[in-house]
Amino acid sequence: MRNLLFFILFGLPLVACSQQYRDGDIIFQSSPSRQSAAIEEATQSPYSHCGVIFYENNVAYVYEAVQPVGKRRLDEWIQSGVNGEFIVKRLKDSLLLTENDVNALKTYAIQQFGKNYDGKFNWSDKEMYCSELVYKCYWNVLHIKLAAPQPLREFNIDGPIVRKIMKERYGNEIPYDEPMISPNQLVNSPLLLTVN
8 A cells, every 4th residue: 555655645647556566466446336335245345346457558457347347547446446445466376377378368358348247246247247257267267266156145145235235136036046256255365465
């Protein structure tokens, strides 16, 4: 966070600080939305949104699942989060991520661009939510399982915010057995180390 504060205080472009990151790094933040509050309540985590960092012409972007799936410059992505706070994770075993692997990850992520955001958190590939995109990038391309998807019923779904959102989106047909992956599961993956 010191890096972020330095760049804000001195009015320097945040993109300049992004060179410490690498293609394929995973970035997490809390988003200022009602859904984010529900995700944080359900997962008991301060993180509700995530994406994968990739460079284009030496500029860092976050590939993410929002509406629709796409990309944003890293500095814009950081500024959109609560208090500009974020954390970046990277595979502990750097040998697992070759240049070809990075290109394949990036290609897969780009292939998801334009898909609708999946507000019901279904496991199909028709639509995507943020942690699903990150998970499937690593699993479908590299067969690296960052975390184990778990059914909805195993999350903390009894909180008032979560219950209200579930009622709005599912009505009485709540998919308790639908496999899901959360930002919290990814941020706590034993395969990742903290970069920032």
